[in-house]
Amino acid sequence: MVEIKDLHKSFSKNNVLNGVDLNINKGGIFAVLGPNGSGKTTIIKSILGMVIPNKGSIKVFDSDIKKSSDYRHKIDYMPQIANFPSNLKVIELIKMIKDLRGATDKDQMLIETFKLEPFLNKKLGTLSGGTKQKVNIVLTFMFDSPIIILDEPTTGLDPISLIRLKELIATEKQKGKAILITSHIMSFVEEVADEIVFILEGKIYFRGSIKALQEKTKEKDFEHAIANILIENHA
Amino acid sequence: MLKILKYSFYDLMRSSWSYVYLGFYLLLGIVLLFLNNDLSKAVITLMNVIIVLVPLIGTIFGVMYYYNSKEFTELLLAQPLKRSSIFLGQYLGVAISLSMSLIIGLGLPFIAYGLFKSSAIWDFSLLLIVGVFLTFIFSALAFNIALSHENKIKGFGYAILMWLFLAIIYDGLFLMSLIIFEDYPLDKVSLIGTMLNPIDLSRTLILLKLDISALLGYTGAVFKQFFGTSFGLIISFVMLLVWVILPVFRIVFKSRKKDF
Numbered sequence: 159m160v161e162i163k164d165l166h167k168s169f170s171k172n173n174v175l176n177g178v179d180l181n182i183n184k185g186g187i188f189a190v191l192g193p194n195g196s197g198k199t200t201i202i203k204s205i206l207g208m209v210i211p212n213k214g215s216i217k218v219f220d221s222d223i224k225k226s227s228d229y230r231h232k233i234d235y236m237p238q239i240a241n242f243p244s245n246l247k248v249i250e251l252i253k254m255i256k257d258l259r260g261a262t263d264k265d266q267m268l269i270e271t272f273k274l275e276p277f278l279n280k281k282l283g284t285l286s287g288g289t290k291q292k293v294n295i296v297l298t299f300m301f302d303s304p305i306i307i308l309d310e311p312t313t314g315l316d317p318i319s320l321i322r323l324k325e326l327i328a329t330e331k332q333k334g335k336a337i338l339i340t341s342h343i344m345s346f347v348e349e350v351a352d353e354i355v356f357i358l359e360g361k362i363y364f365r366g367s368i369k370a371l372q373e374k375t376k377e378k379d380f381e382h383a384i385a386n387i388l389i390e391n392h393a
Numbered sequence: 394m395l396k397i398l399k400y401s402f403y404d405l406m407r408s409s410w411s412y413v414y415l416g417f418y419l420l421l422g423i424v425l426l427f428l429n430n431d432l433s434k435a436v437i438t439l440m441n442v443i444i445v446l447v448p449l450i451g452t453i454f455g456v457m458y459y460y461n462s463k464e465f466t467e468l469l470l471a472q473p474l475k476r477s478s479i480f481l482g483q484y485l486g487v488a489i490s491l492s493m494s495l496i497i498g499l500g501l502p503f504i505a506y507g508l509f510k511s512s513a514i515w516d517f518s519l520l521l522i523v524g525v526f527l528t529f530i531f532s533a534l535a536f537n538i539a540l541s542h543e544n545k546i547k548g549f550g551y552a553i554l555m556w557l558f559l560a561i562i563y564d565g566l567f568l569m570s571l572i573i574f575e576d577y578p579l580d581k582v583s584l585i586g587t588m589l590n591p592i593d594l595s596r597t598l599i600l601l602k603l604d605i606s607a608l609l610g611y612t613g614a615v616f617k618q619f620f621g622t623s624f625g626l627i628i629s630f631v632m633l634l635v636w637v638i639l640p641v642f643r644i645v646f647k648s649r650k651k652d653f
Contacts, residue, residue: 169652208470208653230473237471241464245407258396258472 159183159305159336160205165214167200174200175211176360185334187327189347192357193388198340199238201357202307206235218305231259236298238309238340244283248274248293251282255297265300271322272296288314295319299326306330306337312346324350344381356384358391394478394485397469401486404465405458411494414450418498426506432513433603436520439499440599443524444592448531449556451491455535456552458487460545470653480536480648481641488532492525499524519602523595526633530591531556533640540647563590588628591636598629 165178174197182188190198203209205216207223207230215222218229242251252265269275272292277285285293291314298306308327312320327350331337341347347354354371356364364371364387368380377383405411421442429435462483469479499521508514535552542548567586571579587593 203653206471208467210650210652227473227475230471233471235471237467241467243404243462243465243468245404254400255468255472258469258474 159219160338161217161220162201162205163215163217165201165204165216166212167197167204167209168212174360175204178214178357178360178362180355180362180365182336182338185331185336186352187331187337187339187350188353188355189351190338190340190355190357191347191384192363196357197360198357199309202235202309202338202340205307206230206233232303233305233307234298234301234303236294236306236308236311238313242282242290242293244281246282247279248282248285249278251293252296252300256300259301262300262302264302265296268296268299271326272319286314288316288319291315292319295323295326299330302333304335306335308337308339310341311339312341312343320346344384348380356387358387363387363391394475394482397474397479397482398485398489400465401458401462401483402490404462405486405490410454411490414454414491415494415498418495419502422499422502426502432503432506432508432511433516435503436513436516437603440520440596440603443520444527444596444599445560447495447524447527448560448592451488451528451531452535452552452556454491455484455487455532456539456548458483459536459539460548467653476648477645480540480644484533484536484641484644487536488529491528491532495524495528496521516599516603519599523599523633526637527591527595530633530636530640533637533644537640537643537647540644540651559590559592564593567593588632591633594629594632594636598626598633601625601629 160180160182162178162180165175166173167175174195178197178201180201190201192198200209204211205218205223207227217223219232221229223229246254256262256265269278272295274289274292274296277289277293282290282293291311295311298308311323315323324346327337327339339347339351348368351368353367354364355362356371364374366374371383372378372380375383375386377386421439425435425438426432429438466479466483470476503517508517534555538552538555539548542551567583567590570586571583574582587597
């Protein structure tokens with residue numbers, strides 16, 4: 159579904175990605191992990207075509223992403239910090255995205271799930287961080303695309319919404335979709351992820367199941383296993 | 394692109410700045426007509442205001458809109474849209490809404506004063522056309538500067554400098570060089586010098602049409618002598634068009650390579 163080959167990217171003198179190879183050819187939940195500044199968001203933004211790589215190629219469903227922007231119809235993306243145009247109302251934003259991407263009726267169900275009805279006619283600039291994140295979730299999940307990318311989806315969510323989000327992710331997974339998640343909340347990752355992609359210094363350091371990671375680091379606890387990698391490589 | 398244009402346009406139409414700009418031109422038109430009591434004299438005064446002010450407003454609005462709609466842009470970039478249509482849509486949204494404020498704001502008082510019965514109607518239309526050209530040119534230049542500078546303060550600074558240079562400093566340098574090299578034949582040099590600055594070009598264009606090129610002194614006389622009035626008009630319009638097209642091309646080119 160997604161095929162990344164030898165991806166390099168530097169911002170001025172800062173080398174962020176140094177030859178990333180990543181192949182995702184089946185559905186499931188993939189957690190992209192790594193310390194701050196390791197290049198997680200850069201990889202995601204490269205897949206979306208928001209960051210232009212210096213070297214390397216990215217294919218989504220066997221078509222090179224440089225050729226056309228149509229492949230983005232197959233990706234639902236939830237950005238890290240929900241920055242929306244502040245003078246738009248929630249309902250207007252939802253309408254606008256539907257106008258740009260195509261009709262859907264899933265938004266109604268999602269609005270109900272996340273109890274957003276009272277905010278529909280409020281301007282996005284006046285919403286709290288958590289509410290903005292819920293709007294972000296609605297915008298992401300209202301289209302039925304085979305690839306979903308979630309960048310720090312849990313930020314600012316209350317416990318009930320977090321449970322709903324997990325349920326939502328689980329239902330989407332059952333449809334055979336590939337879901338890429340970045341997160342620093344290890345308990346969340348441990349709960350949802352099928353596979354871990356660990357990025358260190360701009361390269362993929364480890365890829366495999368949580369179990370394989372625990373065996374490799376000889377740590378039983380997942381959080382400690384991750385910490386172990388970081389200590390070994392930075393100490 | 395049309396969808397982006399639509400949303401950018403609505404967005405601007407809702408912001409109070411468009412109305413402040415519109416109100417300013419309404420007031421300017423009314424005051425000028427009240428003070429001058431003569432349509433064609435008001436047109437000349439208006440020209441002097443338009444030639445300096447329209448570029449300034451276009452520059453500031455262009456830079457401001459680009460930086461303010463950063464979130465909107467990032468949201469759009471993740472959607473199945475071409476980059477060029479995102480940025481061209483936004484640019485056209487700014488340029489068209491500013492042009493509309495200009496046309497409506499100046500048009501209403503002049504129409505109310507009896508423009509359609511007056512012989513000044515062609516001069517006035519030319520003035521509006523040049524105003525629209527300047528809006529398109531300077532908002533495109535502003536978008537270029539904003540695209541190249543991540544830092545807002547730097548972007549604003551360079552944009553204002555660009556306006557200052559083209560509106561004021563350029564003329565000073567131009568005049569100085571004419572004085573220094575006055576022993577040489579400068580007809581062609583001054584002609585080219587005028588072409589290379591859209592503000593000078595617009596001024597020349599209007600003065601040629603108003604047939605008062607003596608007001609402009611040397612440059613106007615040269616222009617008249619070289620082109621004759623109608624050919625001069627065409628060349629000037631072509632140059633203005635080039636001044637729109639080149640920055641627009643750079644917007645497309647630059648936006649294709651930018652990281653967000």
